[in-house]
Amino acid sequence: MQLFGSYTSPYVRHCRIALSETGTEFTLTETDHAASAKQSPAQRVPFMEDGNVRLHDSASILKYVRERAGQAWMADVQQYDLFCLCNTALDATINVFLLERSGVDPQSNDYLKRQSGRIRTTVEALEALAAERGLQWNDGSIRLACFMDWAIYRQRFDFSAYPTLTQWLKEASARDEFKATAPPPQ
Numbered sequence: 812m813q814l815f816g817s818y819t820s821p822y823v824r825h826c827r828i829a830l831s832e833t834g835t836e837f838t839l840t841e842t843d844h845a846a847s848a849k850q851s852p853a854q855r856v857p858f859m860e861d862g863n864v865r866l867h868d869s870a871s872i873l874k875y876v877r878e879r880a881g882q883a884w885m886a887d888v889q890q891y892d893l894f895c896l897c898n899t900a901l902d903a904t905i906n907v908f909l910l911e912r913s914g915v916d917p918q919s920n921d922y923l924k925r926q927s928g929r930i931r932t933t934v935e936a937l938e939a940l941a942a943e944r945g946l947q948w949n950d951g952s953i954r955l956a957c958f959m960d961w962a963i964y965r966q967r968f969d970f971s972a973y974p975t976l977t978q979w980l981k982e983a984s985a986r987d988e989f990k991a992t993a994p995p996p997q
C-alpha cells in the first residue's frame with residue numbers, strides 16, 4: 812500500500828497510526844502541495860493507492876485500512892460525531908493557517924472571523940463532550956489527539972483552559988504509535 816502525504820499533516824498522521832495498529836505494510840511517499848495538485852483531484856494529502864484502489868481522503872483511507880484488517884470503522888454514532896467535530900475544528904484551523912501564510916489577515920473578512928469563532932466553539936464543545944462521556948482510544952478520539960497536537964505544533968491554539976482535552980492529549984502522547992508519528996521538530 813502506498814500512502815502519499817507529509818510528516819506534518821494531522822490527517823496523514825491518523826492514517827499512519829491506523830496502518831501501524833493494523834500491521835499493514837505501507838510506504839509513505841512525501842508529497843507537497845505542487846505534487847498533490849497534480850496527483851489528486853482534491854489537491855490535498857493524504858491520498859492512497861493499493862493495487863487498483865485509489866482513495867482521496869483520510870476518512871475513506873481509514874475505513875479501508877480498518878476494514879481490510881477486520882476491524883470496525885465507526886460502528887458507534889457518538890464516535891463518528893466526535894470524528895466529524897474534530898474535522899470541523901481541524902479544517903477551519905488549517906484553512907486559517909494556510910491563508911495567514913499566504914498573507915491574508917484572518918480578521919479581514921466576516922467569513923474568516925467565522926472560521927476563528929468556529930474553532931473556539933468547537934473546542935469548547937469537545938471539552939464538554941469529553942468531560943461528560945470520557946474518551947476511549949478509537950478513531951474519533953485519535954482524530955482529536957491529532958488535531959490538538961498539530962494545533963500546538965503550529966501554535967494555532969492554546970488548550971490550557973481545557974483540562975479534559977489536555978489530559979487526553981497527555982494520555983495519547985504516552986502511546987507508542989502516537990509518539991512514533993509525531994511531526995518533526997521545526
Ligand SMILES: N[C@@H](CCC(=O)N[C@@H](CS)C(=O)NCC(=O)O)C(=O)O
Nearest residue numbers: 820821822854855856857868869870
Ligand atoms: N478532508 C481531508 C482534508 C485533508 C487536508 O486538508 N490536507 C491538508 C494537509 S494537512 C492539505 O493537503 N491542504 C492543502 C490545501 O488545502 O491546499 C482529509 O481528511 O484527508
